[in-house]
Amino acid sequence: MVEYFGIFFNKENSKIISDNEKQRLEFLPNNFHCTFAFRPNEIELFNQFVGQNVDVSLIGYGNNNENSGFEIAFDDKFKDLFKNFDINNTPKTPHITTSLANGARAVNTCNLRFEPINPVTITGRFGFFVIENNKGFISFEKQKTIQQEKI
Numbered sequence: 001m002v003e004y005f006g007i008f009f010n011k012e013n014s015k016i017i018s019d020n021e022k023q024r025l026e027f028l029p030n031n032f033h034c035t036f037a038f039r040p041n042e043i044e045l046f047n048q049f050v051g052q053n054v055d056v057s058l059i060g061y062g063n064n065n066e067n068s069g070f071e072i073a074f075d076d077k078f079k080d081l082f083k084n085f086d087i088n089n090t091p092k093t094p095h096i097t098t099s100l101a102n103g104a105r106a107v108n109t110c111n112l113r114f115e116p117i118n119p120v121t122i123t124g125r126f127g128f129f130v131i132e133n134n135k136g137f138i139s140f141e142k143q144k145t146i147q148q149e150k151i
Contacts, residue, residue: 002039002143004040006129007125008033008127008138020058020070021068022061024098025066025068025104027104028098029099032096037083050126050139054125056074057121058071059117061117067106068109069099070117093114095110127139
């Protein structure tokens with residue numbers, strides 16, 4: 001089952017992200033990524049982009065001693081793919097969670113007050129985070145839609 005669609009970063013780009021973090025907190029996420037859609041229904045739409053490289057700019061940094069992360073920007077041609085909304089159906093700030101305090105939740109990084117920084121451009125890759133047999137992994141392969149799974 002697809003847990004989320006987003007941009008994932010390899011080791012080299014993750015190091016750049018980590019090296020630019022101003023105040024690291026206790027816990028690091030398993031992978032640096034920007035979620036574009038959580039438990040998406042639009043698998044066919046995202047399948048058109050999966051595996052594609054995308055340039056991302058770190059444009060802001062925030063830390064409230066619970067969450068630490070970067071606000072990011074990407075090419076406008078990908079804006080319609082970003083379907084990460086809060087409970088009021090307002091788009092969340094595109095971001096990457098870099099570290100967390102004990103008990104903090106990565107989902108709250110979007111609520112940080114991001115201060116502008118000198119932009120740093122890195123490259124990520126569109127992919128899916130998939131959970132199968134209680135194990136999660138990143139996939140750069142097309143995924144089946146819910147309708148295809150029922151067949």
